[in-house]
Amino acid sequence: MFTLKSSQVFEKSKKSNVQVLPPVISSSFLLFSKFYSRNLSPVGDFPRRVSIGELLYQDSSNKILSPVNGLAFLNPQENNISLRIDGELNFKPTYEKKDYNINEIKSRLNDLGIVSLDFNCEPFSKFLEEFSGSKESLIVFSPLTAEGNYDYKSVILSKYKPEFDTFKKSLEKAFSNSKIFDFLIEKKVNYKYPDGLYELFLKKYCNVTQPNFINHNNILFIGPETLYYILQALYYNSPFHERLVSVNILNKKGKFEGETKYFNIKNGTNLTNFFQYFKSKYKYNYFTTNSLYNKEPVLEIGDDYIYNIYNHSSFYICETKNSSITEGICIDCGDCNYYCPVNANPKALLNINITDFKIDICINCGICTVFCPANIDFQNRIKKERGN
Ligand code: SF4
Numbered sequence: 001m002f003t004l005k006s007s008q009v010f011e012k013s014k015k016s017n018v019q020v021l022p023p024v025i026s027s028s029f030l031l032f033s034k035f036y037s038r039n040l041s042p043v044g045d046f047p048r049r050v051s052i053g054e055l056l057y058q059d060s061s062n063k064i065l066s067p068v069n070g071l072a073f074l075n076p077q078e079n080n081i082s083l084r085i086d087g088e089l090n091f092k093p094t095y096e097k098k099d100y101n102i103n104e105i106k107s108r109l110n111d112l113g114i115v116s117l118d119f120n121c122e123p124f125s126k127f128l129e130e131f132s133g134s135k136e137s138l139i140v141f142s143p144l145t146a147e148g149n150y151d152y153k154s155v156i157l158s159k160y161k162p163e164f165d166t167f168k169k170s171l172e173k174a175f176s177n178s179k180i181f182d183f184l185i186e187k188k189v190n191y192k193y194p195d196g197l198y199e200l201f202l203k204k205y206c207n208v209t210q211p212n213f214i215n216h217n218n219i220l221f222i223g224p225e226t227l228y229y230i231l232q233a234l235y236y237n238s239p240f241h242e243r244l245v246s247v248n249i250l251n252k253k254g255k256f257e258g259e260t261k262y263f264n265i266k267n268g269t270n271l272t273n274f275f276q277y278f279k280s281k282y283k284y285n286y287f288t289t290n291s292l293y294n295k296e297p298v299l300e301i302g303d304d305y306i307y308n309i310y311n312h313s314s315f316y317i318c319e320t321k322n323s324s325i326t327e328g329i330c331i332d333c334g335d336c337n338y339y340c341p342v343n344a345n346p347k348a349l350l351n352i353n354i355t356d357f358k359i360d361i362c363i364n365c366g367i368c369t370v371f372c373p374a375n376i377d378f379q380n381r382i383k384k385e386r387g388n
């Protein structure tokens with residue numbers, strides 16, 4: 001299993017002005033009814049002709065929209081909807097400069113399927129609904145994504161600054177008692193990855209003492225990737241139907257090769273041929289959606305793989321199935337404890353008596369593993385402690 005290190009990933013992410021390559025084109029698309037732990041129901045009659053953004057699945061809160069203009073077929077036995085492109089490939093955004101009130105914002109974001117990419121893809125409108133706007137409340141615009149996979153801050157400031165200003169003003173008007181922490185424009189801090197993980201960001205820059213138990217009533221946290229899709233929806237009428245995805249090539253020594261590549265990938269795209277391209281170019285046989293914080297399986301290129309925009313925004317093409325990174329000896333730098341957003345004392349996991357590790361408050365974020373220069377696999381140790 002690969003263990004990615006923050007120093008590698010974030011060195012790459014420092015480069016802004018990266019090029020987004022042409023969209024990945026596939027002849028078949030598949031949308032599944034499962035959404036995290038929820039099971040959505042199909043909407044409307046099938047088969048039918050659909051257009052980009054048309055509602056295909058929903059439950060009481062979430063929506064899955066059509067990623068293409070084409071024909072949609074419901075396959076009830078497999079719990080999926082297959083789609084065939086039949087018409088324009090790409091969505092044509094229409095610019096609309098408008099001062100929305102908060103109810104209009106909620107309803108528009110809801111209709112266009114905008115979710116929080118910081119909090120398990122819950123609908124963003126739900127967080128607006130829950131937010132009290134009281135005197136103690138905070139609205140936080142964070143400049144960093146958790147994975148550092150794309151410099152959304154630069155893109156927002158260079159391309160969508162007027163839209164961001166308008167959106168911010170609408171929030172200021174709706175929640176006039178709240179404090180706004182705007183880390184995109186107003187607050188200049190020397191950020192260090194992986195501070196984008198909301199727990200760490202709130203602890204380090206906003207003095208939130210218990211960021212693991214974030215109270216959405218009092219904190220409206222908006223990461224830059226979520227903000228990017230909010231602005232696209234509000235001012236360009238663009239539904240959440242595709243996502244910007246980074247692809248890195250990782251050799252058997254666990255080192256990155258070449259530049260990170262970025263692609264817009266539509267929900268439900270069959271990526272089998274896309275990965276085959278990398279296999280023939282690099283002669284590497286594996287890929288993974290492994291992230292800095294979560295270890296995911298390494299899969300073989302050639303197997304069918306359908307992209308789900310709600311699950312991942314990065315892929316790694318790998319030379320081998322296993323990383324050569326091995327655990328070293330603790331050098332007592334203290335980084336694991338320093339970066340732990342909830343002060344769970346992960347360093348105690350190295351002691352013979354590990355009872356000082358506060359397992360009950362550990363949120364499994366993986367930061368201690370990411371930062372440890374000795375490659376101590378805390379995640380594995382925590383897993384063992386939890387008995388799974
Ligand atoms: S995984 Fe590590 S850094 Fe994250 S909360 Fe647990 S002990 Fe702290």
Ligand code: SF4
Pocket residue numbers: 329330331332333334335336337347350371372373374375376
């Ligand atoms: S981060 Fe790693 S090397 Fe540093 S104190 Fe923690 S276990 Fe030791």
